[in-house]
Amino acid sequence: MKSFPKILFIFIVLFSSFVSNAQTRNQRPIIKLENQKTRILFIVDCSYSMYGKWQSDTKIKITQSILSNVIDTLNGKANVELALRAFGHSQSYTLQDCNDTKLEIPFSNNNNDLIKDKLKGLVPKGSSPIANSLKAAKLDFPECKNCRNIVILITDGIDDCGDDPCKISQIMQNHGAIIKPFIIGIGKGNSDYFKCVGNYFEVNNEIEFTKKLNDIVNQAIYGSTCQVDMLDSYKAPSETNIPMIFYESKSKQPKYSFIHTMNSKGLSDTLEIDPLISYDIEIQTLPKLKIQDVNIKAGSHTIIPINVSxxxxxxxxxxxxxxxxxxxxxxxxxxxxxxxxxxxxxxxxxxxxxxxxxxxxxxxxxxxxxxxxxxxxxxxxxxxATGNVQITKPNDSFSTLFVNEEDNWKFVANLSQKQLETISLLPGKYQIIFRKKNSTLTKDTKVIEFKIESSETTIITFENKNK
Incomplete structure (x- = not known):
């Protein structure tokens, strides 16, 4: 491991595998979080530096203890599956093996004890291929049409294989593979390094470590609530019955669609949505309104005010x-x-x-x-209200309709070759300039002026011969 400060991090990445199971091609159902399966992949750093002393024990022992306790809280939890990946535990750090990452326990039901047993046996040995582990993690999730895929990575430093987890995170976010990560750092250290990867939080002792990990797991399992207050010109939330679409900010993929509703108390109705996502919200007014990078505070109720006068x-x-x-x-x-x-x-x-x-x-x-x-x-x-003009003319002719605007004749339309033609026009003064197609003389041009009045029909007839 490189000589960076030995600081313990928890790195959380949410993979978005939400796929609509709409009944029709153009319809996306709204699915509440409690009806979705949540799959959590724990990735544990077993690089050599995890033997380092921190607080009451070595970093690996503290991680094993806290993570095992959290796994116990998830035992028997409905619609929750767990898996375990580790890195740096197969080869010595002297070999600098950047492919030393392995899915140890795949996703399945009721595998909590298997994960805890495997976790106890992990022995720190090697390097820290963090970026490669994140790349590999995407393949750890079997195909699922209605799942929330979450990665929690525990590490005591940064990638020492030369790869850039920031770049990987951004690419995957932009393509909708992951949501913006959460990062928890114990002590002071690499916040600048990780801030481009995701949301960074710092903790200073084992109690904070335990609390933050539990908080994040709860965020992963449970949704948060929000309401959109549509404000009128007087800043009162009186506007309603307007469609609104929530997009994932990074991937720009649609996540939820609602029609704004007032509840029985005359307040904006409460929405239950995923708190681990930043949203762009489109309010489908005329013209359309859009607010960007809206964050929902986990574990509390968020009010989103929008001016919709x-x-x-x-x-x-x-x-x-x-x-x-x-x-x-x-x-x-x-x-x-x-x-x-x-x-x-x-x-x-x-x-x-x-x-x-x-x-x-x-x-x-x-x-x-x-x-x-x-x-x-x-x-x-x-x-x-319009009026009609009914025009009878020879089949083969050139004829153009004009309207009088401020004593100037302005083009309206070229008439068709039909012998009988009816056109609806606004009230006003008009003229038709007409000439048979086979005529060789300009003087054969005919001009008829007429007036259109609302709800009345004017009849115009051109003789079927030249004079």
């Missing part, structure tokens, strides 16, 4: 609409190009407080800007 936008026709085909409205944040929502006329939708631009998908397009949404209020927009 909303109002309602109602879009309706002014007058009777004769067109039965739904007409959509593109809703965008003021001054932005990205479409937030396609809202049909004669519907209502809730949006975050602010200003929006609307593009009504009529012919011609209708643009409405600076539409303000106010907290707990309804903003009503009335769109003029």
């Amino acid at each position: 909303q109002g309602t936008l109602v879009i309706k026709y002014k007058g009777k609409e004769q067109n039965t085909k739904p007409i959509g409205v593109l809703v965008k944040k003021k001054g932005e190009r990205e479409t937030l929502n396609l809202q049909n006329i004669n519907s209502s939708e809730r949006y975050l407080v602010g200003k929006y631009d609307l593009e009504v998908l009529t012919q011609p397009r209708l643009f409405l800007e600076n539409i303000e949404i106010v907290q707990s209020s309804t903003t009503q927009i009335e769109i003029p």
